[in-house]
């Protein structure tokens with residue numbers, strides 16, 4: 069049954085979650101959390117500063133050094149992570165409505181993707197916990213060399229607002245399965261579902277200090293968290309400019325760092341592709357969640373001969389998208405997460421016009437809707453050098469470019485500072501693989517098969533990141549230390565310094 073909006077607020081936790089308990093800020097300070105669709109204040113949450121960060125990291129460090137989590141039977145650890153997945157499914161409606169109210173994301177998406185995906189990730193990584201193993205090297209007859217993969221310690225996880233619950237799950241599921249403890253800082257824009265998640269973890273029996281949540285700004289709690297000496301590794305999802313600050317913070321203390329950053333996904337459409345599938349794929353790729361997706365297909369590359377036909381079909385279908393109240397399940401589109409982000413997206417479209425791109429579609433929004441309801445917008449005749457073709461807009465703005473031949477399509481696709489994902493549309497299998505091998509992107513969807521999967525790594529080329537998210541082998545590599553034990557069976561003493 070749909071979550072009741074009026075009683076949901078009584079279920080929201082507003083303090084930090086530290087050492088298995090709710091904790092107000094040491095300073096007593098709080099910050100408001102808004103509903104962008106209405107402008108109303110949803111809650112006042114505690115605002116962390118250095119003292120709260122120290123408290124949370126110390127709790128996580130104690131849980132790691134002395135608590136059961138890294139030492140317990142890995143199967144039992146996996147069982148707790150699995151129980152959390154089940155709890156998320158039980159509370160699907162509350163979690164979905166929470167993120168819908170907090171970031172303006174349509175309820176059909178939070179119900180249909182965000183929450184089920186978070187549950188799937190925990191369920192999947194529950195099964196990884198007891199399958200983490202090292203290697204044995206047998207090259208020397210008088211030596212047995214073993215490699216162990218051991219939990220690292222306290223991980224600082226920092227996530228953005230575009231998929232509040234799912235982004236948290238992408239970090240937490242592998243971190244926890246690998247036996248680490250964690251301090252999560254959700255985005256200051258959207259902390260409510262992360263707090264709900266902490267409550268669910270507590271209910272299923274996570275030991276105190278294993279999973280802590282701090283509310284706070286990036287410059288405040290975020291910066292203090294990543295520079296805390298007891299943090300072993302920083303795992304971050306967000307803008308590449310913030311990623312650079314993470315690298316700076318990681319220098320002191322030589323912390324490990326994993327960065328999942330922005331993208332500017334090209335969609336290469338070849339004339340032999342099934343056209344109606346392309347239309348739906350391109351529209352979903354850029355307008356789902358109003359383009360606030362790291363892998364949003366923001367650059368459409370279409371062959372000169374197919375350009376007019378494809379544009380006509382895309383624009384006709386985009387006109388049918390319904391935008392409005394995010395809590396109404398009949399709406400495809402809600403609103404952008406903050407008025408400030410709306411201004412940023414608007415600025416990008418102004419610059420695109422000034423630089424000569426041709427706006428061929430901009431949906432009309434009802435007068436009753438505020439400025440966060442940015443409509444789907446399509447720019448044609450975009451040139452590779454234009455700002456709209458190079459920078460991440462993170463909004464519902466499609467840039468259309470034409471290409472002459474396959475080599476031109478690949479060159480234009482790769483002419484970009486990001487390399488998170490690419491889409492290829494063709495029914496020619498040889499061409500698909502040939503093109504994929506030449507694209508500079510960590511994930512490539514052919515004919516629409518781009519869904520997030522727990523066992524498939526998310527890796528960014530170029531400015532899109534460092535390290536890989538998910539992918540079981542990659543997750544183990546990211547969230548465990550390697551320890552090699554070189555055990556001599558020889559009874560001889562060392563030949564040096566004889």
Ligand code: NAD
Pocket residue numbers: 226227228229230235253254255256284285286287289290291292294305306307308310311313328329330331361362363460462488526528532533
């Ligand atoms: P952002 O970089 O502004 O903020 C992300 C998080 O970092 C927030 O929690 C913020 O409080 C924190 N932060 C900011 N400054 C900090 C600092 N100095 N120290 C520590 N923490 C700090 O990003 P955003 O605007 O919230 O999110 C949008 C970005 O996220 C886009 O670029 C998008 O592409 C990217 N993203 C990437 C992926 C991926 O998997 N590659 C997934 C989702 C979003």
